[in-house]
Amino acid sequence: MAAGKKTAEGRGFGFLFEMGCGKTLTAIATMGAAYEMGAIKTVLIIAPTSVCSVWPKEFDEYADFKYNVAVLLGDKQKRLAALRSLAAFPFEALRVAVINYESTWREGIFEALLDWHPDMIICDESQRIKEPKAKQSRAMHELGDAAKYKLILSGTPIQNNAIDLYSQYRFLDPTVFGTNFFAFRNRYAIMGGFDRRQIVGYKDLDKLIQKEHSVAYRVTKEEALDLPEQTFLTQYITLEGKDKQLYNQIKRDSFAELEDGGQITAPTVLTKLLRLQQFTGGFIQADEGIKPEFVFKGKINALEDILDDYVISAGKKLVIFCRFRPEIDLISDSLKKKKIRFASIYGDIKIEDRGPIVEDFQKNPETKVFLAQIDTAGLGITLTAADTCVYYSENFNYAAYSQSLARIHRIGQKNRCTYIHLVVEHSIDETILKALARKEDLAKTVVDDWRQYF
Structure with a gap:
């Protein structure tokens, strides 16, 4: 009215x-x-x-x-x-x-x-x-x-x-x-x-x-709405041995570069944090390198366990969000090896092709997984065919994260929604998740307190 x-x-x-x-x-x-x-x-x-x-x-x-x-x-x-x-x-x-x-x-x-x-x-x-x-x-x-x-x-x-x-x-x-x-x-x-x-x-x-x-x-x-409840779970992955040494080396090098870098700006801090987050996702890329090198299997192993439990054993549909394109490639390879049919949206997918991809996931019982970059598919689409969502990695923006949560928790959903965050212990993953829990945009808070992140 x-x-x-x-x-x-x-x-x-x-x-x-x-x-x-x-x-x-x-x-x-x-x-x-x-x-x-x-x-x-x-x-x-x-x-x-x-x-x-x-x-x-x-x-x-x-x-x-x-x-x-x-x-x-x-x-x-x-x-x-x-x-x-x-x-x-x-x-x-x-x-x-x-x-x-x-x-x-x-x-x-x-x-x-x-x-x-x-x-x-x-x-x-x-x-x-x-x-x-x-x-x-x-x-x-x-x-x-x-x-x-x-x-x-x-x-x-x-x-x-x-x-x-x-x-x-x-x-x-x-x-x-x-x-x-x-x-x-x-x-x-x-x-x-x-x-x-x-x-x-x-x-x-x-x-x-x-x-x-x-x-x-x-x-x-x-x-x-009388929407079902939401459950948030954190699945921790432990850094050990050479993996832990390599992560700490990247962390020390990044800190040293910032200490000696003159004026500290958000982009410079975020670039260093990006390197740490890329590692927890499983890969690093040398400055002179052309392709990323996969070096850490902790998260992909944890995700494969979830795929076994939720998709293969229970027959449920699953949404997976991640931040980086190499993560999309890594997870896609895993899904193919397990012979799990999946739909995928990332930056290179044409806009006109995305609607049919979403529809296939929503309506095709054989398409079990929706895999997407959070910045590309975290907004404006309905994924209620699934009631469980895995965050392989997140970006630094709370608004984007909040939008992505509603892809499965919206009109049409009849089940309790479960969100599983894959987090490497004592790493940048924990810092990002805590910032999101405080509804912070990390990109806007790093300049004054950048030392706490390294």
Whole structure:
């Protein structure tokens, strides 16, 4: 009701639903209602690249009205051709174009989207435009100014700072927080540090939250769903003998390089931590090397035990997330040796091929394992055919980790969800897991306290 009222006034609205609570379904229902009322004929959906191919499937499953969805993929000419084809569609139906954020501001594409004059624009995972100065954020603002109806969809509109809201609401409804970022920042942030350029605190957050929810509706899992419980397990792997010596050597060398490295920055610290995490995953790569060298079998051995228990013996489906491509290759080889049919998504898999891969895992009883890089497939897909997920490795970002948890714990899941973290004892793995438990983004905390990680 509230969403319909705001939309009828030509203003934007936000569905701030936690992951798995059905914000895509609700957005499709909103589009359908507006279309049936004659309020809209065209919709532009901007989404993360990995989510674009999901939207047509969601329409197929949920839409109870006539529609034509085109995902704008490929090079510029292919994207423009797809948009022209959609515009020329001869039958009465809601016309929906889906494109990734990174393409919206490109020369030729941005102008074409403006010329198309979509009646409604939906910003999926709207936290992607939290930086007001970024080109894709500015493009979204301009597109939003030209559209009559707007929606933002996000379970995590604020990832790290309260000021993340500004750019999203600048797109959604400029009357809420205004059109001047610095005025917004000065209103709600306490500045300090060198030349008072750093945010050291916030003020009047009650008013900020009140304004945020004046054009948005928040749904949490506790409020909306009777989802089964989640169980988190940690399976420890011990470093011994030569493996332990090699890990400690990498750790000492990294520490020494940082000690002698002059100015310490997050990228330099994270690069050293990356080397340690790559080792716990099983491989190292020399600076002059072309291919990674597999040196540590602890984690892959532990994973193979889980495969034996959960997949081969119990016949259950399993999701495996990891961070690095060499880990994908290592696990793939293990699955092939065990003759386990699996689906896999990583950076090199084309966007248009990912939807069928997910569908195969969800519907094919013979496909037992879904193997993916967390940054590529941790967002926007449904993997409820499994109720158990193994984290072979994680990245440093809490938001990405939190999103990935909801791939199996969402609408459609009927079983208790179990998450198994493979952790090498007394290693960077433990540090990362503790940071994630504190809901920290490790990349933002390492500069001041980098010594505790080595």
